[in-house]
Amino acid sequence: MIIEIPNSNSIEINTIILDLNGTLSINGIISAETKSLIKQLKKFNYKIVLISGDIRGNAQNIATELEIDLLLGKTSEEKAVQMQNFDKNTTASIGNARIDIGTFKNSKLSIATLQAEGIHTQILKYVDIIVPSIENALQLFLNTKSLSGTLRK
Ligand SMILES: [Mg+2]
Known part of the structure; x- marks a missing residue:
């Protein structure tokens, strides 16, 4: 999906990488709306990939249920290595x-979700956008006019 950014270069995003705990799921629960949004994003041909430290041991079950790929990364460094599987410019x-x-x-565009499990303040300098929920984050890739509005200069 091409995202036009007024007064800046447009970007193309084809792959969306998700963290699991505290991002896709909150206290172990994934909302029905989130599951629906993942389905819609796949219909728009986004590749959706979970890269998780899997602290709850349920990442594979979730990936299977949502029909998305799972890669394990138990540290920031391991997650960076897994990102080498993807084109940074379209991720x-x-x-x-x-x-x-x-x-x-290792992403073109990074989004933090400030939900019930919190965000770590050290991530602030690495993210482009902060939204209140995973649903809001996923909606940005379906309603790219909103995303353009946030990214415009
Ligand atoms: Mg997390």
Whole structure:
């Protein structure tokens, strides 16, 4: 999906990397709206990938249920290594924690979700946008006019 950014270069995002705990799921729960948004994004041909430290041991079950890919990354460095599987120029990432810095650094566009599990303040310098929820973050890729509005100069 091409995202036009007024007064700046347009960007193309084809892959969305998600963190699991504290981002896709809150206290272990994924909302019905989030599941619906993931389905819609796949219909728009976005590739959706979970890169997770899997602290709850349920990442594979979630990836299977949502029909998305899972890569394990138990540290920020391991997440950075997993990001080498993707083209940085067309990849966006969504996360909340210090472990996600390795993901954010290797993304064209980085989004933090400030939800119930919190965000780590060290991630602030690595993200482009902060939104209140994972639903809001995913909606930005379906309603790209809103995304353009936030990114415009
Ligand atoms: Mg997290």
